[in-house]
Amino acid sequence: xxxxxxxxxxxxxxxxxxxxxxxxxxxxxxxxxxxxxxxxxxxxxxxxxxxxxxxxxxxxxxxxxxxxxxxxxxxxxxxxxxxxxxxxxxxxxxxxxxxxxxxxxxxxxxxxxxxxxxxxxxxxxxxxxxxxxxxxxxxxxxxxxxxxxxxxxxxxxxxxxxxxxxxxxxxxxxxxxxxxxxxxxxxxxxxxxxxxxxxxxxxxxxxxxxxxxxxx
Amino acid sequence: xxxxxxxxxxxxxxxxxxxxxxxxxxxxxxxxxxxxxxxxxxxxxxxxxxxxxxxxxxxxxxxxxxxxxxxxxxxxxxxxxxxxxxxxxxxxxxxxxxxxxxxxxxxxxxxxxxxxxxxxxxxxxxxxxxxxxxxxxxxxxxxxxxxxxxxxxxxxxxxxxxxxxxxxxxxxxxx
Numbered sequence: 001x002x003x004x005x006x007x008x009x010x011x012x013x014x015x016x017x018x019x020x021x022x023x024x025x026x027x028x029x030x031x032x033x034x035x036x037x038x039x040x041x042x043x044x045x046x047x048x049x050x051x052x053x054x055x056x057x058x059x060x061x062x063x064x065x066x067x068x069x070x071x072x073x074x075x076x077x078x079x080x081x082x083x084x085x086x087x088x089x090x091x092x093x094x095x096x097x098x099x100x101x102x103x104x105x106x107x108x109x110x111x112x113x114x115x116x117x118x119x120x121x122x123x124x125x126x127x128x129x130x131x132x133x134x135x136x137x138x139x140x141x142x143x144x145x146x147x148x149x150x151x152x153x154x155x156x157x158x159x160x161x162x163x164x165x166x167x168x169x170x171x172x173x174x175x176x177x178x179x180x181x182x183x184x185x186x187x188x189x190x191x192x193x194x195x196x197x198x199x200x201x202x203x204x205x206x207x208x209x210x211x212x213x214x215x216x
Numbered sequence: 217x218x219x220x221x222x223x224x225x226x227x228x229x230x231x232x233x234x235x236x237x238x239x240x241x242x243x244x245x246x247x248x249x250x251x252x253x254x255x256x257x258x259x260x261x262x263x264x265x266x267x268x269x270x271x272x273x274x275x276x277x278x279x280x281x282x283x284x285x286x287x288x289x290x291x292x293x294x295x296x297x298x299x300x301x302x303x304x305x306x307x308x309x310x311x312x313x314x315x316x317x318x319x320x321x322x323x324x325x326x327x328x329x330x331x332x333x334x335x336x337x338x339x340x341x342x343x344x345x346x347x348x349x350x351x352x353x354x355x356x357x358x359x360x361x362x363x364x365x366x367x368x369x370x371x372x373x374x375x376x377x378x379x380x381x382x383x384x385x386x387x388x389x390x391x
Contacts, residue, residue, distance in 0.1 A: 003355070003386050006340070007356055007358075009333035009334045009337035010337060010356040012333065013248075013334060013338075014248065016334075018244070104290070104291045104294045105277055106290065106369070107368060107369025107370075108293055108368050213345075213347040213348070213378070214370055
């Protein structure tokens with residue numbers, strides 16, 4: 001059979017579809033439009049929440065270090081957490097911008113590339129927001145102690161926590177690199193899938209196929 | 217017609233009216249894209265609704281200087297591919313190809329040969345990845361290489377190469 005012969009079959013299918021009464025376009029109900037508003041809607045909402053949380057934390061941490069400029073430890077704790085909350089905001093804004101760029105009216109390959117960029121951002125940046133918590137739990141605890149009990153955290157926590165945190169962070173970075181070596185790609189992909197979010201991962205899964213399609 | 221009847225209550229908006237006229241004129245695109253990507257009748261109807269709603273959502277960004285079918289194909293294919301790869305995987309029904317064929321109403325006077333050709337076509341489509349399905353659909357719709365390239369976002373040379381490979385594959389798989 002030749003491709004041109006399939007055109008005859010396509011015409012038959014076309015006639016049958018036209019007869020099919022079940023396929024009526026009863027569109028434009030608000031519920032339907034809401035339903036399709038975005039395939040990436042859960043991710044969108046997730047980032048909006050992250051943005052709101054980031055702004056609230058930024059305000060809270062800024063208020064904290066401004067009120068504690070007399071104590072170097074508390075000032076440093078507040079500034080570090082302030083910087084982290086700003087990073088949280090930047091990350092959310094970046095993802096929201098990338099999501100906005102995904103326009104269904106664009107060429108299919110372009111949209112897939114936008115999804116790939118979004119995934120890349122999530123897989124590369126998300127771990128960097130979580131990883132510092134090997135150390136950040138200490139300034140966070142210091143702020144909590146001060147706010148909740150009005151006392152400073154004991155200095156011994158830093159003496160123990162900082163070396164453990166540095167070792168933990170280095171171990172995590174080493175593991176990440178180890179898992180992404182070509183011979184252990186499946187482990188790295190599983191980690192990426194976990195951090196990328198399911199909605200983006202689904203799009204990325206087919207990116208290689210799409211990229212191959214775009215190659216001449 | 218049910219489509220028109222469903223719209224009458226919402227035709228006060230001139231922009232919506234204009235959109236509905238265009239959609240009505242090109243509704244075959246929606247049905248054919250849905251039929252290419254969804255096997256079950258209910259899924260096809262669901263996908264067609266999704267495409268139509270997404271078209272309406274994107275309509276404010278449509279440039280009237282550009283051909284409506286090209287714009288429509290892009291959105292319909294993007295929605296269908298997303299549906300096939302994402303949300304649709306959870307929703308869509310698992311049916312055999314024979315069930316799929318039975319979903320389509322029988323046409324009076326369709327001969328055995330035509331039915332066999334249709335079965336071959338549907339099996340062939342089902343075996344293709346989403347991008348090649350889009351390519352085959354556009355080719356079968358007699359779209360120019362230029363238009364196919366514009367819709368898919370690849371070069372005309374690539375379109376020609378891909379169609380040539382599709383032809384080879386048909387000769388091998390559907391001998």
